[in-house]
Amino acid sequence: MKAITINKFGHPNETFETIEYPVPLIGDDDVLIKVMATSINPIDYKIRGGYLPHLVPSFPAILHCDVSGIVEQVGSNVTEFQIGDHIYGCIGGVAGIDGALAEYTKADYRLLSRMPKNLNFAEAAAIPLVGITAYEAIFQRANIQPGQKILVYGSIGGVGHLALQFAKALGAEVYATVSNEMQAVIAKKLGADYTINYKEETVENFVAEYTGGKGFDLVFDTIGNQNLYNSFNAVKIKGTVVTTLSLDTIDISPVHEKALEFHTVYMIIPILYNDIAGKIEHGQILKHITRLVEQGKVKPLIDKRKFTFGQIAEAHQYAETNGNTGKIAITVN
Template sequence: MKAIVMNTPGTPDVLTLQDVHDPKITTPTEILVKLKAAGINPIDTKIRQRGTFYPDDMPAILGCDGAGIVEAVGSAVTHFQPGDEVYFCAGGLGKSQTGNYAQFAVVESHLVALKPTSLSFAEAAAAPLVLITAWESLYDRGRLEKGQKVLIHAGTGGVGHVAIQLAKLKGAQVCTTVGNPDKARLARQFGADETINYQQTDFVQGVLNWTQGEGVDLAFDTIGGKTFFDSCNAVKVYGDLVTILQPDPSIGNLKVARDRNLRISLELMLTPGLKGLINAQNHQTSILKECAKLIDNGQLKIHLSQTFPLAEAAAAHQLLEQGSMIGKIALLID
């Protein structure tokens, strides 16, 4: 099969299209998927730059998100059959025989859900990681409840645009940060009640104005760095702050968080896969199933900004690394 292969960490140029052996079903619970599209996420570019989680397994095929058609199933698989259209977040972290920048992938069946019928394969492939990340951050880590006020950073980004919609589905009021008026208009289309252009306004002051000086019940940080520490000032006393980035103690400290008695949560949706936590993986698959229903009911949308053919994975990485991305990018696979 054709696949985008990475032989060493580095610039996007290390991603090359090569012929590799087709993956084979090796356990009774696996399925073989003929991939039609693969999502591209920031974790892909970070792994490409720094190296994989499994450096002894090089070369590697990247890509955690995939969507395609079931080609074959293991002997113990009863809930999928050839011809089913599916989507999933699995592999792509450097482990041998995994990764979705390829024409085929073998995946454990408990990680796979039926694709939302209303989405194209490209849209579906762009969805799993951000759906799970936003869901776990808001609902599981942040314990978001109806009527609460939430700050979501980067509301038109891959995770942010999904998070706005999930927060609104829970009955929350949403404030989000954006970088320009066009993004503000798009964020409101996703459901944001309030937008703050961080280029023109200090977002902390903007949040305090919006909440009459109290702060939000929950802040969701998708940016990291100084933004994480500044967000502590935008959360109400005894509130929640969830981040998907690792806080850097060289940039700030948690004195404000401690003074305000904040509950801080770290979200890494890759943990179940890296640690082999089956129950947690099943929970993530249940999120994909529930989101598929919401998508097909018209209650949740995936904003796919651009697609690239598989052979142009390097160009897709270059675009993502430029920053200020709206929505998601996907690779189309013949």
């Protein structure tokens, strides 16, 4: 089969190459997937660029965590899927596990779900990593109650735009940070009750305007690191802050001073550590997301630019310029 691999770190034009590669041999708990689409997450281009060397599969490395495709074979322990099923999931591309940039890939069946019937392969491939991350934050960490005020930083990013919709589905009053009017329009279409231009409004001003100075019940921060100070300032006393990025050295004394609940989400842990219970949970989360999508409560935001596997270097360059709005989908043809 054809596979797109890297043998070194660096610029996308200098790293990706297409080679002949063996079709994966599946184990008892695996399915073989005919790959139809993938999507780009920051972890994908950070690995390629050499910024996360501890997460790199062995060279030649087949990257990309997210996949959608068609089941070609099933292992002896697999009863949930049959040949021909359309499935999706976050399957690998890290730490010795091949990813989606190939004609075929294999995956632990417990990481997978059938695709939503109302999505195509490109749309489905845009969901798994960001969808599971947003789901863990909103449904599992946040314990959202109807009517609570929820602030989402990075509201039309990959994780943020789904978190916004999940919070709305739970009956929250959703406040979305944006940087311009175009983003505000998109956030409103996705269900945000209010949008806040963080470039024009200070945290103190919008907390005063929208919460009477008390602060939001929950702040979900997909920006992280130094922006966590804004999150701590925006949340109410005994409120909750959830972040997807806390790799910086910061003063967390506000967590103590306001008696906050503070959670982090790192969804690839089950893949990194072969955590069977975590893999099962990921599959169950995707099944719930599938139902929400089919019910019309959630939809992925896809960037207007379309790429094929043959344009993988161009797609990575585009992603790294942050010029995209929504997820970048990449299809076989």
